[in-house]
Amino acid sequence: MMKEYGNFRKRLEDKVDVENLKEGLRILANTPIDSGCKADIAKNPEEDRCQIRQCCYRKGFDLCCECSDFPCNVLKSNPGVIQFHCIENLQEIKEKGIRYWIDKQLKTS
Numbered sequence: 001m002m003k004e005y006g007n008f009r010k011r012l013e014d015k016v017d018v019e020n021l022k023e024g025l026r027i028l029a030n031t032p033i034d035s036g037c038k039a040d041i042a043k044n045p046e047e048d049r050c051q052i053r054q055c056c057y058r059k060g061f062d063l064c065c066e067c068s069d070f071p072c073n074v075l076k077s078n079p080g081v082i083q084f085h086c087i088e089n090l091q092e093i094k095e096k097g098i099r100y101w102i103d104k105q106l107k108t109s
Contacts, residue, residue: 052078065094 048054051074056064064070071087081087093101 052081063090063093063098065090070094 048057052064055067055072055074056062059067061067064072064075070090075081075087078086089101
């Protein structure tokens with residue numbers, strides 16, 4: 001993005017350390033924390049870097065909470081899942097339904 005939008009650097013130079021930002025973006029691009037979006041699964045699911053997406057895809061689930069192993073160790077140990085309280089959200093979806101959960105998110109945003 002920084003290469004594509006040349007003036008991006010100029011807009012940030014006086015606000016952040018641009019080189020540090022670039023390094024941070026490189027690190028984030030290779031971290032196991034991601035959007036979790038099933039739509040992002042690779043054309044060859046076995047090559048997808050996300051174990052969670054791979055598992056849901058293989059089992060034919062849309063959400064982890066559909067699985068009898070929920071919450072599994074993969075979820076419990078994933079930094080992004082922990083940081084964004086995904087297990088708690090999925091538990092609420094399992095108990096109250098996806099429509100309830102979405103409506104709740106829309107009301108709180």
